[in-house]
Amino acid sequence: xxxxxxxxxxxxxxxxxxxxxxxxxxxxxxxxxxARWERDRAQLDARKAPLAIQLPNTADIATIDPAVLKADxxxxxxxxxxxxxxxxxxxxxxxxxxxxxxxxxxGAAVVRDQLLGMVRCGIDSFELRADQSPESCxxxxxxxxxxxxxxxxxxxxxxxxxxxxxxx
Amino acid sequence: xxxxxxxxxxLVDERVSQFxxxxxxxxxxxxxxEEFRALRLRNGLYIxxxxxxxxxxxxxxxxxxxxxxxxxxxxxxxxxxxGHFTTRQNMQFNWPDLARVPDILADLAKVQMHAIQTSGxxxxxxxxxxxxGVARDELVDPRPYCELTRQWATFHPEFNWLPRxxxxxxxxxxxxxxxxxxxxxGIQIVRNEAGELGYTVYVGGGLGRTPIIGVKTADFxxxxxxxxxxxxxxxxxxxxxxxxxxxxxxIKILVKETxxxxxxxxxxxxWERIRHGELRLDGTEIERMRxxxxxxxxxxxxxxxxxxxxxxxxxxxxxxxARRNLHPHRQPGYAVVFVSLKANGIAPGDITAEQMxxxxxxxxxxxxxxxxxxxxxxxxxxxVKLSDVFxxxxxxxxxxxxxxxxxxxxxxxxxxxxxxxxxxxxxxxSVAQDIFDRFESLDDQHDIGxxxxxxxxxxxxxxxxxxxxxxxxxxDKKGEEWYQVTLGGSAENDASxxxxxxxxxxxxxxxxAVQRIIEVYLERRDxxxxxxxxxxxxxGMAPFKxxxxxxxxxA
Numbered sequence: 001x002x003x004x005x006x007x008x009x010x011x012x013x014x015x016x017x018x019x020x021x022x023x024x025x026x027x028x029x030x031x032x033x034x035a036r037w038e039r040d041r042a043q044l045d046a047r048k049a050p051l052a053i054q055l056p057n058t059a060d061i062a063t064i065d066p067a068v069l070k071a072d073x074x075x076x077x078x079x080x081x082x083x084x085x086x087x088x089x090x091x092x093x094x095x096x097x098x099x100x101x102x103x104x105x106x107g108a109a110v111v112r113d114q115l116l117g118m119v120r121c122g123i124d125s126f127e128l129r130a131d132q133s134p135e136s137c138x139x140x141x142x143x144x145x146x147x148x149x150x151x152x153x154x155x156x157x158x159x160x161x162x163x164x165x166x167x168x
Numbered sequence: 169x170x171x172x173x174x175x176x177x178x179l180v181d182e183r184v185s186q187f188x189x190x191x192x193x194x195x196x197x198x199x200x201x202e203e204f205r206a207l208r209l210r211n212g213l214y215i216x217x218x219x220x221x222x223x224x225x226x227x228x229x230x231x232x233x234x235x236x237x238x239x240x241x242x243x244x245x246x247x248x249x250x251g252h253f254t255t256r257q258n259m260q261f262n263w264p265d266l267a268r269v270p271d272i273l274a275d276l277a278k279v280q281m282h283a284i285q286t287s288g289x290x291x292x293x294x295x296x297x298x299x300x301g302v303a304r305d306e307l308v309d310p311r312p313y314c315e316l317t318r319q320w321a322t323f324h325p326e327f328n329w330l331p332r333x334x335x336x337x338x339x340x341x342x343x344x345x346x347x348x349x350x351x352x353x354g355i356q357i358v359r360n361e362a363g364e365l366g367y368t369v370y371v372g373g374g375l376g377r378t379p380i381i382g383v384k385t386a387d388f389x390x391x392x393x394x395x396x397x398x399x400x401x402x403x404x405x406x407x408x409x410x411x412x413x414x415x416x417x418x419i420k421i422l423v424k425e426t427x428x429x430x431x432x433x434x435x436x437x438x439w440e441r442i443r444h445g446e447l448r449l450d451g452t453e454i455e456r457m458r459x460x461x462x463x464x465x466x467x468x469x470x471x472x473x474x475x476x477x478x479x480x481x482x483x484x485x486x487x488x489x490a491r492r493n494l495h496p497h498r499q500p501g502y503a504v505v506f507v508s509l510k511a512n513g514i515a516p517g518d519i520t521a522e523q524m525x526x527x528x529x530x531x532x533x534x535x536x537x538x539x540x541x542x543x544x545x546x547x548x549x550x551x552v553k554l555s556d557v558f559x560x561x562x563x564x565x566x567x568x569x570x571x572x573x574x575x576x577x578x579x580x581x582x583x584x585x586x587x588x589x590x591x592x593x594x595x596x597x598s599v600a601q602d603i604f605d606r607f608e609s610l611d612d613q614h615d616i617g618x619x620x621x622x623x624x625x626x627x628x629x630x631x632x633x634x635x636x637x638x639x640x641x642x643x644d645k646k647g648e649e650w651y652q653v654t655l656g657g658s659a660e661n662d663a664s665x666x667x668x669x670x671x672x673x674x675x676x677x678x679x680x681a682v683q684r685i686i687e688v689y690l691e692r693r694d695x696x697x698x699x700x701x702x703x704x705x706x707x708g709m710a711p712f713k714x715x716x717x718x719x720x721x722x723a
Binding site: 028084109140158159 | 177183190207318327330406437441445452453
């Protein structure tokens with residue numbers, strides 16, 4: 001069973017996955033594919049319960065319908081260890097599109113050794129691969145205490161640390 | 169040179185701990201082999217034919233004497249007493265024990281070295297001109313920009329799982345010694361008409377299976393926008409680069425399939441969005457970086473040194489070496505000394521621990537404690553007083569590091585080939601040896617003049633064969649080693665890809681083939697001043713083909 005993990009330590013809501021041809025229940029948090037959302041968005045948006053949309057990792061975030069950004073949760077896919085498209089999608093959702101909601105990673109690459117990079121790109125919740133322990137994954141977030149790049153997360157950025165030390 | 173501050177050191181130390189933990193989990197069976205593979209590759213660790221191979225990063229080829237002593241220590245303590253300089257200015261060790269790699273990294277971290285991103289599908293070591301800071305034809309020192317880029321690229325969270333490896337090179341001089349047109353991103357530092365510094369950017373060059381010369385994506389990116397422009401290129405690539413076929417995954421294929429114009433437009437759109445954001449450099453950051461690359465404490469000397477001149481007259485062996493292995497220096501009274509790692513009987517680029525220690529001592533005594541690695545697999549002592557050159561030569565000669573062949577035929581570059589590499593189809597070191605034996609006579613070599621022979625043991629092209637004036641590529645034909653030959657490649661300003669001569673040659677015949685190519689050149693050049701490349705471009709392939717394949721020509 002895959003564990004859900006939130007970076008802030010809070011408990012992640014479980015969204016019931018709805019297949020593209022399944023009926024959407026009246027109540028309860030649901031997770032639908034982007035294709036399903038596009039097809040039935042009127043019905044889905046009218047519901048009062050939380051909505052999660054899972055994007056394919058080929059989705060063009062720069063031009064995606066702004067209505068997607070109103071979802072309670074956006075799920076990005078990391079299907080294999082070497083497929084890093086979701087990292088750029090996450091950056092674009094946060095930085096270019098200003099998405100403030102929960103951003104979750106799912107797939108076979110959601111493992112301890114990739115988690116910190118995901119957090120640094122703005123992902124804040126995880127559906128861990130079944131063999132991963134949440135405790136060990138939280139540990140991995142402490143692997144690095146600083147970073148060279150501007151953050152989408154909370155790591156202190158070396159360039160601004162240096163600027164600060166130069167101006168004092 | 170650049171020295172770490174507390175932040176750089178913290179990151180490298182934290183990386184050692186992280187990798188130690190990953191290695192321990194793997195050895196304890198808690199990390200699947202396939203996943204450990206991807207993780208260890210990001211730390212330069214391959215599992216090779218006989219043992220792991222560890223590639224150490226040498227940012228833009230620059231080393232302190234202390235770092236070279238540490239490499240010697242690693243060679244002695246963890247390897248078989250030698251190391252190998254690569255065509256990307258890095259160093260490889262071929263025999264470390266997997267379980268001890270974290271200890272090697274800890275030793276390296278003490279002298280501000282690491283193996284971060286020296287392999288894997290991420291941004292690799294930033295390379296540059298090995299004459300940076302001393303070349304006469306240089307606009308500015310490119311190394312501060314290399315270091316800014318190195319830091320931006322190090323552990324960039326978004327670009328750690330790219331479709332394929334990614335290589336960035338800088339040059340700031342008129343003659344390109346960094347082969348920027350055959351890199352994923354090649355950057356030429358330029359000044360615009362208003363006198364401002366900036367970058368001309370080439371994207372999508374590369375060697376390997378599909379060699380391509382990079383296309384220009386920007387004439388002038390302003391100096392402060394370096395990182396935002398790089399980030400825009402990388403983001404477009406990470407999102408759209410092909411992941412269905414490893415052979416089509418490099419950015420060169422994306423540029424080609426998208427079309428240069430459309431690709432440029434996508435990069436520009438993303439760049440416009442982010443260029444005024446946090447990635448924009450400020451002047452103080454560049455100044456801080458420049459302050460790391462100040463000129464050494466040169467003495468004020470006359471341009472001519474009498475003792476040096478008289479040694480040249482007295483000692484013909486010294487004069488022959490000086491003619492090939494010295495390069496003019498910007499500072500009067502100084503010379504750039506090339507340390508040849510191409511001695512007969514030695515695999516190109518190999519160096520023993522004793523030689524490393526001795527070169528480090530020479531650097532301390534005669535060249536401000538710094539050493540550079542070149543992408544032709546030699547070393548450089550960049551700042552030697554003319555009055556010291558003779559003493560340096562004597563010591564290099566006693567170390568077997570003074571073969572007077574820089575830029576000549578036996579200064580060939582070569583990957584480790586079938587002897588070490590698990591990817592290779594064919595041996596390259598033994599062919600290099602064969603060529604060395606045929607052309608060792610210096611008189612012959614001087615007569616042939618400047619020529620770049622480059623050899624790779626497989627299509628991946630680590631030996632850059634496609635941009636060799638003569639390129640040699642090892643191929644596997646039904647389990648036998650064969651060699652394809654190309655002529656007319658170049659990685660310099662006039663970058664071009666070599667043309668295939670025709671059918672490949674067997675292991676026995678490849679040496680003869682090179683010899684015949686040289687014979688045709690010597691017979692057909694219009695004067696002794698016409699280089700091999702110049703002659704090939706003038707007379708074309710036909711005369712070479714006729715000599716290489718007489719039977720076919722007759723038929």
